[in-house]
Amino acid sequence: MRTAYHEQMADLNRILGHMSQLAGVAMERSTQALLQADLAVAEGVISDHEQIVRLSAQAEEQAFALLALQAPVAGDLRAIVSGFQIVADVDRMGALALHVSKVARRRHPAKALPEEVNGYFAEMGRLAVALAMNAREVLNSQDPSDALRLQADDDAMDDLHRHLFTVLMDREWRHGVAAAVDVTLLGRYYERFADHAVLIGRRVVFQSTGKTPEQFLEGQQQAQA
Amino acid sequence: MRTAYHEQMADLNRILGHMSQLAGVAMERSTQALLQADLAVAEGVISDHEQIVRLSAQAEEQAFALLALQAPVAGDLRAIVSGFQIVADVDRMGALALHVSKVARRRHPAKALPEEVNGYFAEMGRLAVALAMNAREVLNSQDPSDALRLQADDDAMDDLHRHLFTVLMDREWRHGVAAAVDVTLLGRYYERFADHAVLIGRRVVFQSTGKTPEQFLEGQQQAQA
Numbered sequence: 001m002r003t004a005y006h007e008q009m010a011d012l013n014r015i016l017g018h019m020s021q022l023a024g025v026a027m028e029r030s031t032q033a034l035l036q037a038d039l040a041v042a043e044g045v046i047s048d049h050e051q052i053v054r055l056s057a058q059a060e061e062q063a064f065a066l067l068a069l070q071a072p073v074a075g076d077l078r079a080i081v082s083g084f085q086i087v088a089d090v091d092r093m094g095a096l097a098l099h100v101s102k103v104a105r106r107r108h109p110a111k112a113l114p115e116e117v118n119g120y121f122a123e124m125g126r127l128a129v130a131l132a133m134n135a136r137e138v139l140n141s142q143d144p145s146d147a148l149r150l151q152a153d154d155d156a157m158d159d160l161h162r163h164l165f166t167v168l169m170d171r172e173w174r175h176g177v178a179a180a181v182d183v184t185l186l187g188r189y190y191e192r193f194a195d196h197a198v199l200i201g202r203r204v205v206f207q208s209t210g211k212t213p214e215q216f217l218e219g220q221q222q223a224q225a
Numbered sequence: 226m227r228t229a230y231h232e233q234m235a236d237l238n239r240i241l242g243h244m245s246q247l248a249g250v251a252m253e254r255s256t257q258a259l260l261q262a263d264l265a266v267a268e269g270v271i272s273d274h275e276q277i278v279r280l281s282a283q284a285e286e287q288a289f290a291l292l293a294l295q296a297p298v299a300g301d302l303r304a305i306v307s308g309f310q311i312v313a314d315v316d317r318m319g320a321l322a323l324h325v326s327k328v329a330r331r332r333h334p335a336k337a338l339p340e341e342v343n344g345y346f347a348e349m350g351r352l353a354v355a356l357a358m359n360a361r362e363v364l365n366s367q368d369p370s371d372a373l374r375l376q377a378d379d380d381a382m383d384d385l386h387r388h389l390f391t392v393l394m395d396r397e398w399r400h401g402v403a404a405a406v407d408v409t410l411l412g413r414y415y416e417r418f419a420d421h422a423v424l425i426g427r428r429v430v431f432q433s434t435g436k437t438p439e440q441f442l443e444g445q446q447q448a449q450a
Contacts (some may be wrong), residue, residue, distance in 0.1 A: 064302060067292070067300065069307070074293060081292070084309060084310070085313065087314065088310065169402065169406070177398050177405045178394050179400060180406055181394070181406075181409045182403055184405075184406045184409040188410065
């Protein structure tokens, strides 16, 4: 029974890791579509989104199969429920990447972004992709310390996001309200994408240790004291 | 066993219904804080948020207790997993109401909204509260037809949200970029709040019928044909 559980759980985490990677690739291409007003790339992200949706359904079925294994113990149940929650997180990451491509498509052939903020979005895109790829890594490795490190990349994202708002609010902003609205929503999409990656990291800590990230950190500090 | 399951499931849905109501009340007060730049009301929402967080934890524990009941059948498992997903939805609704109050607090004593869009937000607030209260009703009644009707209220929210953007994009907008950024984010908070209420309705259809909303509707149309 335990062997079946461990094998099937590893399968579930592999599907989730694959979804995370696809969400990262989607955000990478969406950022390219956005920065270069590349319609073909945006259309590609939009049509490939179906793949993430399909994997979501597959991951949920896999998690249900795990629940239906005879008498999983309490810790197993919690790990499986985390699995369902991670499906929702990666699914949302895919949807947010999709939103970015849709903005790029809506503004094409114009660029949605004023030149002035390109650097911010290039960097937010880089961080978002790194977070998605790190989420994939920790889903596979189940390493709680690596899982917690996703928070640090998200802090960098929050800093960028805050700076972006100071640029927007500056009296020197000359790009009008329509561009400001696009920049505001786009910034939010990248920030939320990163938030979900951090949540995946937190859930992996729980899956692998049975502890919340806060309990896990406290335990580590006590072990070192 | 089945009796224990049904009783505990009803308890879980009662907690979720209560959370939904609290999220609705929070959004009602946040809208008031926003429209009237009422700091005390905003602070109240912010300090009361703890209540929703506490109930989230309680609802998750209740759902775990349900999972741990001996050998729930496949349909029960799906209903319990929907319960976990509903926890995440109402939790997010509470967080979005909180975001609105935080904007009101940040701009106080000024009003965050230009007079011109007050009517939109009053109406989006009314719809959001109605959606939260209807979500509570269907969580308690488990009526799949009522659950699907939440979609119609959300269509009204989407219409308002779209109109709001046409106001923002209008060349006559004279309130500057900072106000446009606030209006953009606030509009998104109301829209997402409504989306989560609709998701709760969809999950109740699944809990009560074992079917997706699409399958349920198709079944009804076939029964009438």
